[in-house]
Every structure is written in C-alpha cells, then in structure tokens.
Amino acid sequence: MIRLPDVPLPGDALASLADYQRDVDAQPDYTARVARAKDRFAALNKKGNRTFDSVKATLSMMNSGARRCAYCEDSAADEVEHIRPKTLYPELVFAWTNYLYACGPCNGPKNNHFAVFAEGTGVLTSVARARNAPVVPPISGKAVFIDPRVEDPTEYLSLDLTDTFWFTPRAKLGPVEHARADYTIRVLQLNIRDWLPQARRSAYLDYLAHLKGYVRDKAEGLPRAHLDRLAEDIRARQHPTVWFEMKRQHASMPELTLLFAKAPEALTW
Numbered sequence: 001m002i003r004l005p006d007v008p009l010p011g012d013a014l015a016s017l018a019d020y021q022r023d024v025d026a027q028p029d030y031t032a033r034v035a036r037a038k039d040r041f042a043a044l045n046k047k048g049n050r051t052f053d054s055v056k057a058t059l060s061m062m063n064s065g066a067r068r069c070a071y072c073e074d075s076a077a078d079e080v081e082h083i084r085p086k087t088l089y090p091e092l093v094f095a096w097t098n099y100l101y102a103c104g105p106c107n108g109p110k111n112n113h114f115a116v117f118a119e120g121t122g123v124l125t126s127v128a129r130a131r132n133a134p135v136v137p138p139i140s141g142k143a144v145f146i147d148p149r150v151e152d153p154t155e156y157l158s159l160d161l162t163d164t165f166w167f168t169p170r171a172k173l174g175p176v177e178h179a180r181a182d183y184t185i186r187v188l189q190l191n192i193r194d195w196l197p198q199a200r201r202s203a204y205l206d207y208l209a210h211l212k213g214y215v216r217d218k219a220e221g222l223p224r225a226h227l228d229r230l231a232e233d234i235r236a237r238q239h240p241t242v243w244f245e246m247k248r249q250h251a252s253m254p255e256l257t258l259l260f261a262k263a264p265e266a267l268t269w
C-alpha cells in the first residue's frame with residue numbers, strides 16, 4: 001500500500017455528493033441515518049449515475065498500473081470502498097475523502113471492520129458492529145486503520161523482499177504506530193491471502209528484470225527515448241510498493257546495490 005496521489009473530483013460531482021449527504025444527515029436519528037446511508041448508496045452507486053461514474057473515473061486515476069486495487073495492488077479495482085465504513089459513519093457515506101477504489105476480495109473481508117484508540121484511555125477498541133447488536137454510534141477516538149488517502153503507509157509498513165514477501169510493521173515504530181501497522185495488515189489480510197505474497201514475489205522479479213534491461217540498454221548506449229520508455233514501464237506497473245521497497249532497501253541487497261549504482265536515476269522513479 002502506498003499513499004494515493006491526490007486527484008481532484010470535478011466540482012459538479014462534489015456538489016452532487018454533498019446533496020446526497022445532506023439527505024442522509026437530515027434523517028431524525030442515528031439509526032435512521034445508518035439505514036438511509038445504506039439504501040441511498042446502494043441506489044446511487046450504479047453504472048450510469050453521472051456522479052458515481054465521475055467518482056470511479058477519478059478514483060481509478062489514483063490507482064497504480066491497470067487500475068490495480070489501492071489496498072492489495074494486485075486485482076483490478078471495481079468497488080467504491082468506504083475507508084470509514086458507512087454502517088458506522090453514515091455522516092461520511094458520500095464524503096469524497098472517505099473513498100478509494102478497491103477490489104472485491106479486499107472490500108469483502110474489510111467489511112465494517114474499524115477500530116479506534118478510545119478517547120481518554122487510548123485502548124485499541126474495535127467498533128465493528130456485531131450482527132443484531134444495537135445500532136448506536138461508535139465510541140470516539142483516533143482511527144487505527146491507516147488511511148492511504150491522507151497518510152503514507154510506507155512509513156508504517158515494511159515488506160520482506162528476501163524471503164516471505166510479507167508486510168510487517170516497520171522496525172523502531174512507537175507502540176501506537178506499531179499497533180496501527182499490525183491492525184491494517186490483519187484487517188486487509190495482506191499476508192494470509194497466500195496469492196498476494198506470491199504476486200509480490202513475481203512483481204519483484206519483474207521489476208528486477210526491467211531494471212537489468214534498463215542498465216544493459218543504457219550501457220550499450222541506446223537512445224534516451226528508448227530508456228525513458230523503459231523507465232515509464234517501471235513506473236506504470238502494479239505493486240508499486242514492491243518497487244518502493246526495492247529503492248528503500250537497495251543498500252542492504254547486493255544485487256540491487258549494484259544495479260542502482262549503474263542507474264542511480266532509477267532511485268527517483
């Protein structure tokens with residue numbers, strides 16, 4: 001997961017979302033707002049709705065490669081995901097900043113999972129609502145889940161490039177940051193869906209092959225336009241976190257140290 005670039009939503013779509021939100025907010029109480037949020041989102045988030053067509057087109061510009069999911073970076077994104085679940089936070093059901101484009105296999109398990117560091121005590125508390133539990137607002141507190149719209153997940157997470165291709169909390173994080181990284185990895189099932197570490201390993205080998213090709217063609221003196229095209233290929237691939245980690249960890253990996261020494265410009269891609 002990387003921080004998503006900020007792409008502005010066109011003004012008419014923003015105004016339309018604000019209208020939809022006012023209707024939800026105008027409901028008489030929290031329970032009614034939750035029900036209204038669910039119904040209205042299901043009714044409006046459809047192909048042919050101009051606002052949501054615009055939302056999806058804009059969100060897809062934030063995703064890597066061929067519209068890869070903002071969470072797993074692997075499957076094609078095809079669902080508008082609420083970072084803060086709409087069943088808990090109906091006041092954000094039509095909030096542009098609460099959206100990202102994700103794939104079904106990520107959106108499914110995340111579902112209405114959310115946790116906060118409870119105000120006052122700081123205790124990490126799940127606020128997901130159990131089936132048949134009373135519909136009451138979640139307790140307040142700072143979010144545990146890392147929000148890639150406004151935060152840089154790579155400050156919290158590290159990827160093992162030498163063996164498992166699992167995400168882990170970065171070394172030397174404070175307890176709060178460590179808990180946030182751990183929670184985000186678990187909720188999104190970034191390691192236990194075993195095809196994801198495999199896909200990251202394949203992406204690593206692809207990036208490596210591309211970088212080797214670039215270094216070889218550069219040494220042979222091929223034209224700048226050709227080299228620029230190879231660089232662009234690397235920038236447009238899926239699993240951008242793998243590439244980010246190759247740059248971050250290159251000094252401790254002899255093969256990467258050598259390649260980046262021959263093409264230091266690649267550290268800026």
Ligand SMILES: [Zn+2]
Nearest residue numbers: 069072103106
């Ligand atoms: Zn995904």
